[in-house]
Amino acid sequence: MSLRVVSSTVLVNQFMQEIPDLQHPVAAAADQSTHQPPAETPSARRRLSRIKERFIEALLFLAAFSSVAITVGIVGTLVFESSTFFAHVSLREFLTAPLWTPLFSPPRFGIMPLVMGTLVTTAVALAVALPIGTVVAIYLSEFAPAPVREVIKPVLELLSAVPTVVYGYFALQFMSPLLQKIFPGLPTFNMLSAGVVMGIMIIPYVSSLSEDAMRAVPMSLREGAYAMGANRIITAIRVVYPAALSGIVASYILAISRAIGETMIVAIAAGMQPNFTFDPREPAATITAFIVQVSLGDLPHGSIGYQSIFAAGVTLFIMTLVFNIIGYILRKRFREVY
Amino acid sequence: MSDFKHIIAKRKRQDFIFNIVGILCTLVGILTLGALLADLLIDGLVRINWTFLTSFPSRFAERAGILSSWVGTLLIMVVTASTAVPLGVAAGIYLEEYARRNWLTNLIEINIANLAGVPSIIYGLMALSLLVYQFRLGQTVLAGGLTLAFLILPIVIVATREALRTIPQGIREAAYALGSTKWQVVRHHLLPYSLGGTMTGIIIALSRAIGETAPLITIGALTFIAFLPPAPVKGEAPFVSFEWLTSPFSVLPIQMFNWVSRPDQDFVVNAAGAGLVLIFVTLLLNAIAIMIRYRVRKRIKW
Numbered sequence: 123m124s125l126r127v128v129s130s131t132v133l134v135n136q137f138m139q140e141i142p143d144l145q146h147p148v149a150a151a152a153d154q155s156t157h158q159p160p161a162e163t164p165s166a167r168r169r170l171s172r173i174k175e176r177f178i179e180a181l182l183f184l185a186a187f188s189s190v191a192i193t194v195g196i197v198g199t200l201v202f203e204s205s206t207f208f209a210h211v212s213l214r215e216f217l218t219a220p221l222w223t224p225l226f227s228p229p230r231f232g233i234m235p236l237v238m239g240t241l242v243t244t245a246v247a248l249a250v251a252l253p254i255g256t257v258v259a260i261y262l263s264e265f266a267p268a269p270v271r272e273v274i275k276p277v278l279e280l281l282s283a284v285p286t287v288v289y290g291y292f293a294l295q296f297m298s299p300l301l302q303k304i305f306p307g308l309p310t311f312n313m314l315s316a317g318v319v320m321g322i323m324i325i326p327y328v329s330s331l332s333e334d335a336m337r338a339v340p341m342s343l344r345e346g347a348y349a350m351g352a353n354r355i356i357t358a359i360r361v362v363y364p365a366a367l368s369g370i371v372a373s374y375i376l377a378i379s380r381a382i383g384e385t386m387i388v389a390i391a392a393g394m395q396p397n398f399t400f401d402p403r404e405p406a407a408t409i410t411a412f413i414v415q416v417s418l419g420d421l422p423h424g425s426i427g428y429q430s431i432f433a434a435g436v437t438l439f440i441m442t443l444v445f446n447i448i449g450y451i452l453r454k455r456f457r458e459v460y
Numbered sequence: 461m462s463d464f465k466h467i468i469a470k471r472k473r474q475d476f477i478f479n480i481v482g483i484l485c486t487l488v489g490i491l492t493l494g495a496l497l498a499d500l501l502i503d504g505l506v507r508i509n510w511t512f513l514t515s516f517p518s519r520f521a522e523r524a525g526i527l528s529s530w531v532g533t534l535l536i537m538v539v540t541a542s543t544a545v546p547l548g549v550a551a552g553i554y555l556e557e558y559a560r561r562n563w564l565t566n567l568i569e570i571n572i573a574n575l576a577g578v579p580s581i582i583y584g585l586m587a588l589s590l591l592v593y594q595f596r597l598g599q600t601v602l603a604g605g606l607t608l609a610f611l612i613l614p615i616v617i618v619a620t621r622e623a624l625r626t627i628p629q630g631i632r633e634a635a636y637a638l639g640s641t642k643w644q645v646v647r648h649h650l651l652p653y654s655l656g657g658t659m660t661g662i663i664i665a666l667s668r669a670i671g672e673t674a675p676l677i678t679i680g681a682l683t684f685i686a687f688l689p690p691a692p693v694k695g696e697a698p699f700v701s702f703e704w705l706t707s708p709f710s711v712l713p714i715q716m717f718n719w720v721s722r723p724d725q726d727f728v729v730n731a732a733g734a735g736l737v738l739i740f741v742t743l744l745l746n747a748i749a750i751m752i753r754y755r756v757r758k759r760i761k762w
Contacts, residue, residue: 181550186550186551199586288713383580413584417677
């Protein structure tokens with residue numbers, strides 16, 4: 123909201139508050155002349171309407187505040203449920219043990235194999251989504267004719283509308299066999315095909331937001347570059363891209379946090395076994411896939427399996443929270459510049 | 461002189477090459493979408509028939525259908541929409557029209573931006589602990605619907621705010637000048653004018669909720685269910701029943717997940733069939749949303 127907007131609403135509010143004082147004598151005079159019952163006087167009606175206004179504002183505020191309640195609910199339950207987990211398992215075991223087998227005996231509670239699975243699939247997805255998404259954004263913002271852009275953008279956004287379980291099917295039934303032709307010996311369940319499909323899914327997050335950021339760069343910057351003899355691609359890379367950088371990086375960060383939290387693609391196509399490896403051609407469970415796997419079984423409330431999914435959830439939440447906060451700061455800065 | 465020509469030719473070539481690269485990269489996305497649809501159609505089209513839509517899941521792939529899961533999806537969506545839409549629109553109106561610039565408003569805004577980035581499975585964990593066990597809702601349609609409502613709330617709020625922001629300030633000032641109260645301005649002017657934008661956002665949010673799988677698995681939705689929840693309409697008075705809210709459920713994406721993770725190829729065909737239904741509904745909703753957005757943009761010129 124701009125400053126002008128704020129000041130005009132404030133003015134109107136002040137004006138409306140002054141009305142009853144201005145009109146009160148008139149209303150009183152009207153009372154005396156017509157002997158109407160006081161409940162129907164304009165000032166009483168106005169008082170009633172002001173109570174109604176207050177009431178509505180309070181309701182609307184409660185609705186807005188409910189989002190804070192949801193966050194409190196999320197953080198509260200994660201902390202509460204995982205605190206019973208960490209009463210059994212030391213933080214040291216959690217962070218350094220090389221195995222994650224909470225449902226076996228003897229159970230081991232090292233989260234790192236799951237974190238590795240998440241990081242490897244995320245890295246594969248980003249290796250696909252960031253270059254392609256950036257090139258698409260530059261193409262749409264600087265090269266494509268307006269009608270092409272108007273058609274391509276919504277079509278690309280459909281990529282992020284496809285349900286993730288359908289992508290999981292696609293990764294397992296289409297991408298895995300396809301990649302097996304390139305890498306013979308690739309197992310059916312592998313992090314590579316899950317990561318590639320996940321990367322394609324998040325292309326629109328990168329391309330749409332980056333394109334918005336690049337189009338917000340003032341035309342005069344481009345004109346300056348053209349006047350110096352630069353062509354379109356040099357202008358795009360040397361002038362527009364740096365000028366829109368904070369918006370573009372914010373879109374990258376959104377893509378990272380999507381990839382970390384993505385569940386169904388990896389649960390279907392990347393395998394369900396925790397596996398400490400850097401090799402994307404191997405199968406491995408991610409944090410999210412583990413939560414799904416445990417939830418599918420019958421899970422007694424309060425059991426160690428039940429607590430372990432909350433411990434995994436806390437890890438996931440902290441990982442995405444860090445990226446979300448960085449992204450929010452960058453978006454804020456990006457909005458202030460232009 | 462020939463130097464200049466050389467440089468100009470070189471730069472034009474650079475532009476041309478990038479143009480090709482850009483088109484190729486764009487095609488990666490579009491071709492994948494095409495391959496995805498083609499793959500589902502080739503595998504699953506044979507399963508799309510009336511029996512598939514009206515049968516319960518079964519141990520035998522050929523007899524299995526998606527009746528209980530699409531009914532589940534429909535009921536969950538009723539709960540989700542009737543919670544998230546009023547709450548989200550109200551919150552959007554408050555933040556855009558009422559909120560003063562103070563720390564509380566800032567807190568709510570940062571919070572909404574952050575909620576939009578929380579992975580969906582975390583909402584499932586929250587709902588499992590809070591709704592299913594603390595509030596004792598159990599693993600029911602009500603708990604599932606509320607979970608998805610929380611999940612799409614930020615999308616609805618952001619869409620409402622953006623729609624309100626496009627309305628020129630002059631409209632508000634004109635209404636105030638005629639003595640309208642704030643709520644009258646909102647009720648009679650801002651809500652109707654922003655309806656198109658808000659509807660677009662709501663439809664997109666619902667299409668996202670229909671495809672959500674992970675949070676519902678987390679709260680314990682069933683993967684095999686061979687009965688329907690009690691009907692919401694009854695023969696005798698009071699004619700409506702809310703018993704279905706407390707019924708266990710399955711949804712389309714969970715049914716698909718269940719089939720796709722079986723080794724038997726016949727069930728994979730079923731998964732493709734369920735996927736086709738799912739993707740048809742999502743794309744249809746998105747098409748409607750795009751159409752509304754297009755018509756609103758064309759009709760309204762402030």
